[in-house]
Amino acid sequence: MFWFDRENPNVLFVDNREEDHTLCDGRRFSVKPDQIVDFRDMPFPDESFGLVVFDPPHLKAAGPKSWMTKKYGKLDRDTWPVDLRQGFEECWRVLRKGGTLIFKWNETQIKLREVLVCFPEQPMFGHTTTHNLKTHWLGFYKPL
Numbered sequence: 095m096f097w098f099d100r101e102n103p104n105v106l107f108v109d110n111r112e113e114d115h116t117l118c119d120g121r122r123f124s125v126k127p128d129q130i131v132d133f134r135d136m137p138f139p140d141e142s143f144g145l146v147v148f149d150p151p152h153l154k155a156a157g158p159k160s161w162m163t164k165k166y167g168k169l170d171r172d173t174w175p176v177d178l179r180q181g182f183e184e185c186w187r188v189l190r191k192g193g194t195l196i197f198k199w200n201e202t203q204i205k206l207r208e209v210l211v212c213f214p215e216q217p218m219f220g221h222t223t224t225h226n227l228k229t230h231w232l233g234f235y236k237p238l
Contacts, residue, residue, distance in 0.1 A: 109125055115164045117161050133181040133185070198229070
């Protein structure tokens with residue numbers, strides 16, 4: 095949702111699903127990744143990327159037919175801490191030394207502090223956005 099150019103040849107878009115939906119107001123919404131990938135077990139070699147953006151689903155409680163689930167996906171209500179840890183570890187694994195991992199999180203249902211304790215690394219910087227300050231952007235650096 096935040097990419098300026100989804101056709102940028104320098105970007106590999108991955109998601110765990112490919113779907114087309116018609117939202118309640120009639121608009122079409124599509125999830126069309128370049129590759130279908132589970133963020134907990136990515137098919138890329140170690141240190142494949144200089145920049146990784148980890149933007150997992152932020153919801154653990156949403157109906158299977160809700161537009162929020164259709165648009166953003168949903169975490170498992172019971173396993174989300176382990177799933178996010180595995181996802182972060184996979185992002186870290188495929189990140190080159192000297193690379194940057196950007197993590198985006200929205201606190202609608204799970205506080206950022208609850209997520210950060212799942213990660214083995216600490217962010218170097220962060221910034222909150224949106225009028226209600228619930229969306230956070232964090233930067234992690236993988237040392238050389």
